[in-house]
Amino acid sequence: MAEQADQDSKTEEPTENKIRDEVERGNVPISREASIFASVAGILIIAAFMIRESARSITITLERLFGDSSEWPLRNGFDAVALLAFVAWDMFRLLIPLFVILMVSGLLSSFLQNAPQIAPDRIRPDFQRISLVNGWRRIFGARGQAEFLKALFKLISVGAVISTVLRWEQGNLANAMAVEPEAIPEMILAIAMRLLSVVCIVTVLLLAVDLLWARAHWRRDLRMSKQDVKDELKRSEGDPLRKARLRSLALDRVRKSMIAAVPKATLVIANPTHYAIALRYVKEEGGAPVVLSKGQDLLALKIREIAEQNSIPIIEDKNLARSMYDSVEIDQAIPPEFYKAVAELIHFLYSKNPPRSSIK
Structure with a gap:
């Protein structure tokens, strides 16, 4: 009740000084949907431009590995280490571009929302973050309920879109029984890309709504009481009596x-x-x-x-x-x-x- 009363007393919009101080402390509006959209977009890029070449390289590696076993004798431990090193290096060479794309997309999703900065207050140990009481409030409080409703709406929306796309692709999936086996991977890739494209579009819409909600909620949390505004005015311009x-x-x-x-x-x-x-x-x-x-x-x-x-x-x-x-x-x-x-x-x-x- 006391916390609610304190929140109700904060009726004034945050001042520029208040906003600047909070940003310097690392308290900035962030949408979690941005990272999800970045991941989906990164996977879509990988599927469109890299998955074919990666599959081809993996096929060549497997053919070399299992096609002529005499090329890889396993007489001792050194031979086994050499084989594992070859497989590991080939997998690393194929996976590193995928990791780079996902990492870059994730960083961009954060940098495009807010300018990067060093905020010691955000990495300083805070034992209130591991408090059971505060954790209970975060999960079952007003904010936790809002996050739950957002996640539920997102799940329903994405699930409905995926179900619709799969219903559209029922005919192609049924025809897969009659096509050549070599064409099945390309068919699966085409369906996956269409599915990812639709999910990406839905995620963009969710991201736009979530960005507006996050910034509005952030400014609401920064609201100040009339006394807070007076105190900040004294700090920024000096005590009126002294002036x-x-x-x-x-x-x-x-x-x-x-x-x-x-x-x-x-x-x-x-x-x-x-x-x-x-x-x-x-x-x-x-x-x-x-x-x-x-x-x-x-x-x-x-x-x-x-x-x-x-x-x-x-x-x-x-x-x-x-x-x-x-x-x-x-x-x-x-x-x-x-x-x-x-x-x-x-x-x-x-x-x-x-x-x-x-x-x-």
Whole structure:
């Protein structure tokens, strides 16, 4: 019940990090039908392209072995070893291509499903795999029942197909009594190839369904609870509280830096308490006016306070202050669209040559 409740709580789709971690650990969706299809396809290839040549070679070997027994005298143990070595080598030479085809087809069935990788977690000893309780759950649990139903459906499907093919071949099998003995092996091979071809087609259909089922079941097993998603977000992006604290410290440093730069300003443009922008323009330094600091609400009041303490002119222009606040950057020259308006203010200050007090 606890396991079912835990599974029910996992309602969120797995994240990319979760999927990547599981793949690195070797937990990937695999269809067992792929290896079966690879084996059937390999046997079909062998039957179509190699079985005739192999049968011919075996026939030649047997004729050489039993046709002239004087060629193989068995006077002592060395003769017996030589005979066995000849037979073993000939059989090995004939069987090795068959093993290679089956091995390659099996490897391809695995590699085409998932990229090959080394996963130590999959080969590390795990005593839970030999636990009787876990084994009982695997066999008689929901997954075991699903595998049983899949195997039963596969058995029924393949059995029905084989029965149908054999019924079609009843006439050929009955005619085998009247054909020459030399033609019987070719007839049997033709029937076997047709049977393998039909089984291969059925296996392809089963493989397609099983691949979809395996991947859907794999993603369902990887589902996460809402708490799992939050924990992973913390691990990947950091603790939100810590990040908020760091942002707060960074903003404090920026504020202190801007406050310290206000005494160097030439003028402050305000709106009248919501926004404040401190600009520096010295004709000898050249270039456009530079933004030393800007602030809103409390920070704007602080900028004005420091400007008044240092007798820096404060010009109240609501529209200009509001539009400049969203467009200017600290320690950067003002954008060209504000050149004319700011130049008029600076010209006004220089032409009037006012005392070091606020202009309002």
